[in-house]
Amino acid sequence: MALLVIGISDYQVSTKPEDVMITYSLGSCIGLTAYDPIAKIGGMIHYMLPLSQIAPEKAMAKPAMFADTGVPALLRDLFSLGAQKSRIIVKAAGGSQLMDQNKIFNIGERNFLILRKILWKNNILLKANDVGGVISRTLRFEIDTGRLLVKSSRGEAEL
Amino acid sequence: MNIKEQIVSKITSFPTLPVMANRLLHALNDPELASADIAKVIQYDPALTANVLKAANSAFLGFRNPVNSISEAAFRLGTKWIFQIAISSLIYSNLKKPIPGYDLDEEKLWKHSLAVALMSEALCALLRVRDSGSIYTGALLHDIGKAVIGEFVSAHFDEVQSLIDSRKITFEKAEEEVMGIDHAELGALIAENWRFPALIIDCIRWHHSPDSAPNITPAIDIVHIADSISLMEGFGYGRDELQYQFSDKSAARMNVNSNIIELAVSQTVMTLEDIENIFKDMPAARNGQEVRK
């Protein structure tokens, strides 16, 4: 088994059934997995911010920093490896916030909002999500089965 | 002794910072001294000089010729960069130890502190706030109280957490209720014991409650905002997770909007990686050791 750690502002794709992807400490960031169960191709992204327009040069260097550059890049890579859009299963977790958070500074909420827009535009359904709260989450994603485990202080559950 | 007295009694046995830290801060705040004098102060300490040069050379492998003096490093990288590396390397050993009470593994508090410091620096630049060197230092030390209160949090965590769950209060308020003191106040007492400048002590004391400060300064607001964003973005979580509040008033005083915040995040994440790598194999500064005058 190869353990692939997806860092902050990073994404990876894999076609190897033995691979397991992990991402740690999702706060307002969002961890998203996309999986084709027939081709057994999957990928994961850990993005920090909603829109790349605030720093286009950073988005060039690290597309996975932003939802609007990272998520399409992840999907493109999966499709070029043979994943089919009609079969793709997308799940997301993260998007936490501080207590009683004001909307303007709620990066987590904005991260999730933009994601829904991107997926809607691309005609892709969000199969499951676990977002919000004042907790930090860790994700574990198996390429072989597409299983996604969400771990937090509240325990561990499959999404 | 009650819990609070037990906690506070630990302060005097907490490692002191190398005197170089005070000397650097003094040089930073002395209007008589030119910025080049920071370099002179660093040169007094051979170990610190070695650290800064090592950092300078590993940061910019592109240099055709290695940098071999502080003044040259200051010339190529800027005095601000030199100061940040120097003060960070002096504080590093106080922050890198694991803190079990908060479930902070080795280097976790260091990474969080560094993120808040770099985010403060980015905000100072974007908002044109002065005293960025002192604010950087205050940000680096804002959670230093956790290093002392950690073992007590360990013993009382369930009490703290159930108070948060039942009354929806923030983590530091629950700390205060259960133990009589929170990590912010304790950190301020530690910095007072180190005879640090008032600006830095204030940044530490009010980092979760800027609106309660008797004298609210941009420095306090910057560190509060930088800490809140770093918590949101997941730079070094402990068991306290995101159970804190972001003051809208603080944001309003500094006139920040979501664009500025997101810009600061995007800038910080890049530099954070670089500096983390620089420190990966940095020898720790010797705690409390006197350097030759």
Ligand SMILES: [Fe+2]
């Ligand atoms: Fe704190």
Ligand SMILES: [Fe+2]
């Ligand atoms: Fe903090």
